[in-house]
Amino acid sequence: MGEQQRHSGAEVASFLLEHESEVIGSWRQLPFFDSGDSDTAQIERDCGAVVHALAEAVRTGDGDDPAASPFNALRGLFMELAGRRTRLGDTASEIAVEVGKLKRPVMRLWKSVGGQRGVEETALLVDALGTLRVAVMEIAVASGAELIQQQQEQLLELSTPVIRLWRGILAVPLIGTLDSARSQIAMESLLQAIVDQSAEVAILDITGVSMVDTMVAQHLLKTVMAARMMGAECIISGIRPQIAQTMVQLGIDLEEVTTRAGLADALGYALTKIGYQVSAPSGSVGR
Known part of the structure; x- marks a missing residue:
């Protein structure tokens, strides 16, 4: 200067x-x-x-x-x-x-x-x-x-809530389109909740997921395996017919993964898994 x-x-x-x-x-x-x-x-x-x-x-x-x-x-x-x-x-x-x-x-x-x-x-x-x-x-x-x-x-966290359905049973209802970011947050949130609540069963409900491709399926499988490593069984529920067909066409193997048609079926299975007996109330047959 x-x-x-x-x-x-x-x-x-x-x-x-x-x-x-x-x-x-x-x-x-x-x-x-x-x-x-x-x-x-x-x-x-x-x-x-x-x-x-x-x-x-x-x-x-x-x-x-x-x-x-x-x-x-x-x-x-x-x-x-x-x-x-x-x-x-x-x-x-x-x-x-x-x-x-x-x-x-x-x-x-x-x-x-x-x-x-x-x-x-x-x-x-x-x-x-x-x-x-x-x-x-x-x-x-x-x-x-x-x-x-x-x-x-914050929106991603809000869109992937972990819900306590029962003592020892957690659920993550997934809605809309899944991408890497949402899938990662869902996995992290679920695993943390499994630790915090000593959960034995976790349900991934994909009833509201509009599309499943190879990447989404891989994220779901990783979440199942990670939950299993944390000591909790992970169930995937809500696989619609169109998504089931897509997964078959993509060659995605869910043989080692427990699946159920809907969230109610998954909850029933989870309750049985942790020692409860689930049965229909008397007089409800045929209704």
């Missing part, structure tokens, strides 16, 4: 620090810093941290580098602020617009208190404010992607 640029950077940094209170006063009402809990002191601290980061960036000649130390030091704050806006439904572009609103009051103050400002000093300040926007937008994009991933994982 040349001597002139160093001098210009020091002048811009001095301006930001000398007028920190005015900048904070103009920023604290903006949506980007709104914490939602009316904690004015925290909002002012957040604003002040950004002012100091901008001052340090222009002082060190890093005002155009979003990965520079001054901006990187605010990564945690940016993640919190951008993450909050993301959870409220703002997109990365909308967050970038909010950050862009920080520029106008600073430039207005810059023009009003300093008289004639040099072109280089003004350019340094503009660049630093633009870099701030880029740094926040990068984190906003990452936060949005992380939120989407978390939501997908």
